[in-house]
Amino acid sequence: MSYYTIHEKQTLPIQVEEAWEFFSQPENLGKLTPPEMHFKILHKTGASIFQGQLIIYKINIAKWFSMKWVTEITHVQNGSYFVDEQRFGPYKFWHHLHKFKPSNEGVVIEDEVCYKIPFGFVGKIAHKLFVKKMLHRIFKYRFAKLKLLYQS
Numbered sequence: 001m002s003y004y005t006i007h008e009k010q011t012l013p014i015q016v017e018e019a020w021e022f023f024s025q026p027e028n029l030g031k032l033t034p035p036e037m038h039f040k041i042l043h044k045t046g047a048s049i050f051q052g053q054l055i056i057y058k059i060n061i062a063k064w065f066s067m068k069w070v071t072e073i074t075h076v077q078n079g080s081y082f083v084d085e086q087r088f089g090p091y092k093f094w095h096h097l098h099k100f101k102p103s104n105e106g107v108v109i110e111d112e113v114c115y116k117i118p119f120g121f122v123g124k125i126a127h128k129l130f131v132k133k134m135l136h137r138i139f140k141y142r143f144a145k146l147k148l149l150y151q152s
Contacts, residue, residue, distance in 0.1 A: 002124060003093070004132070006113040008139045012150045013106040020079045020100055023109075024048045026055050032142040033059070038066065049073045049082055061090050061134075092116040092123075109146075111139070 012019060022028055026044050033039040043056040053073040060066045069089035076082045079100065086094035093116035101108045117123035117131060 002127075003114055003116050004127065005115075006111065006135060006139070008111045008143075010109050010143050010146060011103060011105050011107070012109065012146060014150050016079055016100050016102050016107045019107045019109060023098060023100070024078075024082070026053075029057075032145050034138060034141045036060065036063070037138075042068065049076060051076045054087070055084075092118040 025048060026041060030039045030041065038058070038060045040058045041055060042058055044053070046053055051073060055071050055073070057069045057071070058066055059069055067090060070087040071084040071089070071094075072087050074083045074085050081097060081099045083098070084094075084096045093114070095114045097110075097112040099108075099110040099112070101110070113135070117127045119126070
């Protein structure tokens with residue numbers, strides 16, 4: 001099974017603190033997820049993210065298929081970065097590093113995602129035909145929503 005990576009970057013005209021405040025609230029993830037995924041948080045503890053926090057979501061990964069996804073916040077450096085890792089869900093492995101860096105234009109938000117698809121050869125085909133496109137579409141949607149929220 002192959003590991004795949006995504007590296008995305010977006011600059012917003014806000015301060016790091018404002019970006020951190022938004023991203024450190026789990027309920028805001030729903031605002032950045034395409035509506036057709038019917039994203040819903042089923043359980044979370046605490047208002048802001050913290051190391052060890054488990055968040056349980058329900059998402060549609062296809063029009064006809066929904067599932068629970070459990071992530072754990074494994075690392076937090078307030079105002080700088082945090083990591084969420086899948087404990088149960090659609091991937092064999094999921095590690096998502098969110099970084100926040102000040103810049104002359106405001107804040108640079110970087111995402112580094114390393115993931116692995118289950119089901120061996122069938123998973124490789126699904127990645128090529130579906131999963132890779134879906135993940136890029138999610139980031140494209142997120143970028144557009146953040147631009148609307150902070151660059152209007």
